[in-house]
Amino acid sequence: MTASLEEALNNADLLFSREQLDIEISRMGREIDRTLAGERPVFLTVMHGALVFAGQLALSIRTDLEFDYVHATRYRGRTTGSDLHWLRRPEVPLQGRTVLLVDDILDEGHTLKAVRDACFGMGAKRVLLAVLCTKLHGRRAHGIEADFNGVDLPDRYVFGFGMDYNEQARNLPGIYALKD
Numbered sequence: 001m002t003a004s005l006e007e008a009l010n011n012a013d014l015l016f017s018r019e020q021l022d023i024e025i026s027r028m029g030r031e032i033d034r035t036l037a038g039e040r041p042v043f044l045t046v047m048h049g050a051l052v053f054a055g056q057l058a059l060s061i062r063t064d065l066e067f068d069y070v071h072a073t074r075y076r077g078r079t080t081g082s083d084l085h086w087l088r089r090p091e092v093p094l095q096g097r098t099v100l101l102v103d104d105i106l107d108e109g110h111t112l113k114a115v116r117d118a119c120f121g122m123g124a125k126r127v128l129l130a131v132l133c134t135k136l137h138g139r140r141a142h143g144i145e146a147d148f149n150g151v152d153l154p155d156r157y158v159f160g161f162g163m164d165y166n167e168q169a170r171n172l173p174g175i176y177a178l179k180d
């Protein structure tokens with residue numbers, strides 16, 4: 001049975017506060033500006049998880065951005081991933097464009113790998129990956145890593161700051177991890 005959010009919080013640790021994440025996201029914005037060197041990218045948010053992070057990251061980037069979003073989900077409210085379901089593909093033409101792909105978490109990497117490949121399939125010339133957090137373990141899909149990363153995480157299920165615990169907790173202002 002699904003635990004309530006209260007039960008989950010009683011069985012979780014706060015890993016990163018909002019204040020700590022604010023600092024890292026501002027740093028990422030500066031790094032992204034330097035890398036873009038004035039080029040206007042498609043800022044492609046992967047819904048739902050990236051919603052909170054993407055808004056804050058966009059405000060930390062000074063280069064102008066063209067917004068679009070995709071909706072792809074592999075976990076669908078559960079704590080283990082399965083096959084990827086596309087609910088929305090990019091609308092903005094990506095031919096010849098640099099895409100800044102924005103997601104909350106790089107875990108096993110299957111989601112971002114599939115979305116990145118889809119962007120290349122639509123003609124993107126370069127796809128840069130920006131994630132709020134990266135989970136450290138040996139299960140990453142081959143050939144996927146973040147170009148811009150906020151914080152590293154232990155190998156535990158996390159929620160908050162856009163990430164869900166059974167579709168709860170996305171608006172918690174920090175990253176929490178379930179105890180093992």
Ligand SMILES: O=P(O)(O)OC[C@H]1O[C@H](OP(=O)(O)OP(=O)(O)O)[C@H](O)[C@@H]1O
Nearest residue numbers: 047048049073074075107108109110111
């Ligand atoms: O690296 P992976 O193991 O593929 O996992 C990362 C993905 O999992 C989460 O999405 P989820 O499928 O939970 O959908 P959501 O964004 O709606 O929460 C998260 O937002 C990433 O997109």
Ligand SMILES: Nc1nc2[nH]cnc2c(=O)[nH]1
Nearest residue numbers: 107156157158159163164
């Ligand atoms: N909420 C959440 N989504 C994920 N997607 C992949 N890993 C995770 C995780 O630890 N938490």
